Amino acid sequence: MRSIFKTxxxxxxVTTMLAGTAFAQELSGVLRISSDMSNPGPRAVMEQLAAExxxxxxxxxxxxxxxxxxxxxxxxxxxxxxxxxxxxNWYAANRxxxxxxxxxxxxxTEWWDAGDFAGLESVRGALTQDDRVWGIPYTYYQWGxxxxxxxxNELGLSEPATWEEELANCQVIVDSGRACYTIGTRFLWTxxxxxxxxxxxxxxxDFHMALARGEVPxxxxxxxxxxANWRQLIDMGGFIAxxxxxxxxxxxxxxxxxEATAYLMGNFAVDQLRNGGxxxxxxxxxxxxxxxxxxxxxxxxxxxxxxxxxxxxxxxAARAFLQYVASAEVQTRINGPEGLGQLPVNANASVADDxxxxxxxxxxSQNAQGGIAQFFDRDWPAEMASIGMEGLQEFMVFPxxxxxxxxxxxxxxxxxx
Amino acid sequence: MTDTSRDTxxxxxRNRMTVTPILFLLPGLLFFTVYVIIxxxxxxxISLYDWDGLGAATYVGLENYRELGTDRNFEISLWxxxxxxxxxxxxxxxxxxxxxxxxxxxxxxxxxxxLFFFPFVLSQVVVGLVFSWFYLPREGLLNAVLxxxxxxxxxxxxxxxxxxxxxxAAGLWPQTAYCMILYLTGLNAVDPEQVEAGRxxxxxxxxxxxxxxxxxLKPATFIAFVVTIIGALRSFxxxxxxxxxxxxxxxxxxxxxMFEQALGEYGFRMGYGSAIAVVLFLIMLVFIGYFLxxxxxxxxxxxxx
Numbered sequence: 001m002r003s004i005f006k007t008x009x010x011x012x013x014v015t016t017m018l019a020g021t022a023f024a025q026e027l028s029g030v031l032r033i034s035s036d037m038s039n040p041g042p043r044a045v046m047e048q049l050a051a052e053x054x055x056x057x058x059x060x061x062x063x064x065x066x067x068x069x070x071x072x073x074x075x076x077x078x079x080x081x082x083x084x085x086x087x088x089n090w091y092a093a094n095r096x097x098x099x100x101x102x103x104x105x106x107x108x109t110e111w112w113d114a115g116d117f118a119g120l121e122s123v124r125g126a127l128t129q130d131d132r133v134w135g136i137p138y139t140y141y142q143w144g145x146x147x148x149x150x151x152x153n154e155l156g157l158s159e160p161a162t163w164e165e166e167l168a169n170c171q172v173i174v175d176s177g178r179a180c181y182t183i184g185t186r187f188l189w190t191x192x193x194x195x196x197x198x199x200x201x202x203x204x205x206d207f208h209m210a211l212a213r214g215e216v217p218x219x220x221x222x223x224x225x226x227x228a229n230w231r232q233l234i235d236m237g238g239f240i241a242x243x244x245x246x247x248x249x250x251x252x253x254x255x256x257x258x259e260a261t262a263y264l265m266g267n268f269a270v271d272q273l274r275n276g277g278x279x280x281x282x283x284x285x286x287x288x289x290x291x292x293x294x295x296x297x298x299x300x301x302x303x304x305x306x307x308x309x310x311x312x313x314x315x316x317a318a319r320a321f322l323q324y325v326a327s328a329e330v331q332t333r334i335n336g337p338e339g340l341g342q343l344p345v346n347a348n349a350s351v352a353d354d355x356x357x358x359x360x361x362x363x364x365s366q367n368a369q370g371g372i373a374q375f376f377d378r379d380w381p382a383e384m385a386s387i388g389m390e391g392l393q394e395f396m397v398f399p400x401x402x403x404x405x406x407x408x409x410x411x412x413x414x415x416x417x
Numbered sequence: 418m419t420d421t422s423r424d425t426x427x428x429x430x431r432n433r434m435t436v437t438p439i440l441f442l443l444p445g446l447l448f449f450t451v452y453v454i455i456x457x458x459x460x461x462x463i464s465l466y467d468w469d470g471l472g473a474a475t476y477v478g479l480e481n482y483r484e485l486g487t488d489r490n491f492e493i494s495l496w497x498x499x500x501x502x503x504x505x506x507x508x509x510x511x512x513x514x515x516x517x518x519x520x521x522x523x524x525x526x527x528x529x530x531x532l533f534f535f536p537f538v539l540s541q542v543v544v545g546l547v548f549s550w551f552y553l554p555r556e557g558l559l560n561a562v563l564x565x566x567x568x569x570x571x572x573x574x575x576x577x578x579x580x581x582x583x584x585x586a587a588g589l590w591p592q593t594a595y596c597m598i599l600y601l602t603g604l605n606a607v608d609p610e611q612v613e614a615g616r617x618x619x620x621x622x623x624x625x626x627x628x629x630x631x632x633x634l635k636p637a638t639f640i641a642f643v644v645t646i647i648g649a650l651r652s653f654x655x656x657x658x659x660x661x662x663x664x665x666x667x668x669x670x671x672x673x674x675m676f677e678q679a680l681g682e683y684g685f686r687m688g689y690g691s692a693i694a695v696v697l698f699l700i701m702l703v704f705i706g707y708f709l710x711x712x713x714x715x716x717x718x719x720x721x722x
Contacts, residue, residue, distance in 0.1 A: 073682045077470060098685065102471035186663060242554040244664040245575045377683070386683035394665035397575075408489070415484075 028059035031317040032085035035064065036072035041271070045339045053324055060317055080104040084309035086318040092126040092303040093374040094212075094381055096134055099307075105134045106308040111319055117326045119346040126303050126374060135307035136322050139335055141342040142360030143193060143300040143375075146269055147262035148255065149284040151178070159286040163201075163229065166289045170238050173261050180238040182260035184246030185396060188389035192376025193264055195392050196300050199226040201291035205298030205370035212379040214417035218409040224402075229291060231399050244397055252276055264288070266302065267342060270356050285359050287367060298370030299363065302378060303345070387412045457698065464691035470679075474688070481692035490666050491693065494674040497581050498650065498700070501670060504585045505592060505649035509641045512596025513634075517626075519597070520604045530601065537594035545658030548587035549574060574660050577667035584655050584668060592648055596641045603637030604630075639711065646704050650697070671697040 031053075037046040043066055054062040065085065067075055076088060080099060090096060099105045109132045111117070112124065123137050152158070152169075155176055160166040170180040185191045200208045203222045210216050211223065233239065240254050249272065254260040256276040263269060273283055290297065306325060308318045324330055331349035335342050341354065343361055351361045364372065377385040391405040429436065464481055468474035485491045519530050536544065551558050554572040563570060573583035607630060615629040631638070653672045656662060662669045662677065669677070671693055677683075679690025 074680060077685070081471065098469055098471055102469070104471065186661060188663070242572050242575050245554055245572065382683040383686070386677075386681075390663075390665045393663065397664060 027057040027314075027317045027320055029314050029317065030061045030063050031087070031314050031321060032063045033065070033087045033321070034072075034076075034079055034085040034089070035066050036069045036076075036089045038066050038068045038072075042340055045334050049325065049330070049334065053321055056324075057317070057320075080309055080311075084311040086309060086312040086314050087321055088307050088309060090135065090305050090307055091374070091378055092123075092135075092137060092305050093378045095374075095378045096127070096129060096305075096307075097381070100129050100134050104310050106310050106312060106315070107132045107134065108136075108308060108319075108322070109133045111322070116319065116323050119328055119331075119348045120326055122347060123303060123345050126372075127305065135305045136326050137303040137305050137345040138325050138331075139340050139342045140301050140303040140345060141267040142364055143197070143264070143266050143288075143302075144360065144363065145262050145264050145286050145288060146255075146273065146356075147284055147286065148258065148278075148282055150282045151258060151261045152284075159284075160289045162289055163291040167232060167236070170233060170236060174237050178258065179240045179254070179260040180233065180262060182240050182251045182254035182263050183243045183396075184248045184251030185243045185393045186245060186247050186250075188386075188393050189375075189377050190248050190251075190265075191392035191396055192385070192389050193266075193300060194230065194396075195226070195388075196373060196376050197264065197288040198230050198291070199223070200298035200370065200373065201288060201295070202226045202229055203292070204295040205373065208298060208373065209371070209379070212373075214381075214384070214413055218406050218413055223406070227395065227399075227402055227406075230395070231402075234396060234399050239396065244393060266300075267356055267360055271341060280355055283356075285356050287363050296369035296371075297367060298373055299368040300375050301343075301364055301368075301372045302375045381416055384409075384412060384416045460691045460694050460698070463687055464689075464695050466688045468687040469685045470687045471685075477688065481689050484689065485692055485696065490669065490674060491671075493667060494669040494671045494693075495696075497668065497670045498697075500581055501585060501588075501649040501652050502646065504582070505588065505645055505652075506642075508589050508592035508596050508645050509638065511589070511593045512598075512641065513600050515593065515597045516600035516604060520601060534594050534598055536591040537598070539591065541588075541591070541654040542658050544587055544591055545584075545655045548583070548590075548655075549659045552583055575664055577664050580660055580664065580668045584652075584659050587659065588648070588652060588655050592645060595644060595648075599637045599641045599644075600634060603634045607633050643708055647701075650701055650704075671700075 033050060035046045037043055046066060047064065050062045050064040054060065067079075072089070076090065076099075079085065079088065081104070084104070090099070096105065112120075112133045117136055120136060123140070124133060127133050127135050127137065147159075151173075155172050157169050157172060160169050173180045183190050183194070196208070199211070202225050207216065207222060211218075216223070240251065240260050243251065248265070248269075251263070252269070252272055253276070255263050256273065256278060263273075270283070274280075287297070287299075306322055308315065308322070312318050325334075326346060328344075328346045328348035331344035331346040334340055335344040335349070336352045337354050337357075341352065341357065343351065343357060343364070351357055373379055376389065380388060388409055391409050394401055395405055463474075465476060465478060466474040467477045467480070515533055519526065519533060539547075550556075552573045554560065554570060554575060559573070560570045571579070573579045611629055611633070612625070615625055620629055651672060652670055653676070656668055656670060656673050660668045662673055675690050675693040675697065678686050678693060684690065
């Protein structure tokens with residue numbers, strides 16, 4: 001009797017320790033974090049996060065370095081190789097692969113199994129490679145069609161649910177002298193978003209992922225069907241002209257000025273559209289329409305992550321920090337409207353009271369039975385992604401080159417995998 | 418003891434003429450070896466491997482070079498380099514004519530000269546930005562002018578057939594200014610007596626330029642040629658700023674492609690990038706070899722002549 005009680009008590013003690021507060025006395029030294037949250041909003045979130053964690057642990061000093069988000073994509077390699085920090089920011093899925101393969105990320109499967117990250121189970125898959133888990137997510141966001149509600153009302157249109165409705169809507173918009181969609185393909189990835197959606201809707205999520213894994217040739221008829229659907233929109237003048245000259249931000253004014261009515265984009269565009277002067281009455285969101293009946297919808301929802309470097313000096317503090325970031329309370333706060341304005345990864349966190357975040361959350365939790373994809377440049381291996389996105393851009397400008405483009409992508413597929 | 422030290426001293430004294438220049442050259446040679454010579458050989462070595470810059474490198478022999486042979490992007494980059502080399506040389510005659518035009522004494526000529534020299538002072542990034550705004554398909558000045566004359570609009574940087582020429586035109590702007598400065602200094606050294614003599618013999622206009630002025634400008638022409646060739650092969654920043662290699666890779670040159678493959682966001686194929694670097698190095702070597710040979714010949718002529 002006594003011994004059972006004792007075991008129970010010590011188990012309880014261990015649990016409370018893991019739960020966080022008990023760490024307060026034990027953590028010491030320096031926790032070095034390198035973050036890529038360099039845009040003004042995210043930067044403030046990250047700085048506050050580091051300051052709070054520092055305050056929670058009197059003996060611990062948090063040393064935060066924030067690197068420009070674009071620069072970090074190449075700098076992380078040096079940062080992890082020589083004198084690595086303890087915790088770094090990165091992306092889920094295939095983008096982790098080079099660092100996992102090179103042994104630069106720490107295997108934190110045991111922390112997951114120990115229940116450190118309760119409420120994150122649903123996203124574990126995106127952080128898993130070779131059956132081990134290599135990091136934790138801290139935020140994600142939906143993709144979908146952001147459109148000008150006021151122009152839709154003016155033209156008497158409603159949100160399309162099927163491809164036929166979509167094409168009919170687009171015809172009306174084109175006839176009114178506008179483009180249906182704005183897009184800036186100069187940096188290529190925006191075209192990847194279009195391909196993701198068209199392919200997931202035409203052939204389904206599983207086929208899309210098989211293509212990403214290199215199991216299906218690019219010259220497959222099903223892939224051609226995706227491009228044929230895409231071409232319908234291109235040929236009717238659905239996209240703005242000269243999109244190959246613009247970055248995604250430079251394409252925003254077309255929508256803000258009303259020359260284009262919609263934008264297939266991630267939720268981060270909302271902030272920019274609002275800053276550009278559009279009100280929530282003028283803006284709305286719908287899920288990408290269904291093309292093939294009966295296919296469960298797959299969605300793009302890229303996840304941003306934290307990882308522990310393999311060479312981390314202060315592993316205990318890193319573990320406590322990951323727990324802290326993943327906790328429901330912190331998740332609610334950093335993803336809230338005052339913070340990142342995105343979706344929390346913890347199932348127990350509450351979703352911000354924002355029209356678009358709420359819609360995105362409802363869509364991803366109820367209407368994405370097909371599965372959640374990360375994004376073209378995160379699901380495909382890097383080399384295939386870059387050649388692929390270049391081909392997608394060329395297709396959008398010269399749809400007649402399709403055969404040539406697909407042959408090229410197929411040749412690349414055979415070499416890369 | 419004393420004997421040895423005297424021996425050392427005499428050895429130093431005997432060889433002072435040899436040792437001193439070596440000592441002076443040593444720091445320079447050391448840095449040149451560490452930062453230039455050794456990396457060149459390292460590039461050769463890395464180009465034989467398949468390596469992502471992080472993990473273990475696998476030896477693949479000449480596989481990277483074989484792949485270059487079938488890589489269409491490499492072919493496009495190579496051809497673009499040829500275009501750059503050929504068209505960039507236009508900077509030399511253009512610079513010469515501006516220099517001839519400005520080589521006169523009128524009020525405020527210093528101001529005009531500095532205005533013409535101005536583009537060379539600008540950073541390449543600024544030049545790239547200015548030109549990409551100039552070329553903008555809707556708001557750009559170029560299309561405004563074309564429309565004013567009733568001509569259609571043109572999207573230079575968005576058209577795979579035109580984009581490279583658009584970037585070269587932007588590059589010619591500062592390069593012409595550079596050549597102009599070289600020729601202006603050269604023109605100061607033109608011997609007035611020879612011009613006078615030519616004039617007495619009835620040389621005018623083109624003949625005067627071709628037979629009297631240009632031969633005296635040969636050193637300036639040589640330097641202009643060197644900097645223009647090197648500038649053309651180094652072209653990177655303008656491409657990066659104006660098109661980022663696009664649309665669909667049609668404006669890449671070897672240096673840009675090498676950067677993308679080795680250090681770009683989706684790259685990190687160090688071996689393949691090094692193979693491109695080696696090809697670029699061999700192309701440069703042809704020109705560098707020619708320049709060195711030319712300089713050596715001139716110097717020898719100067720010494721014996």
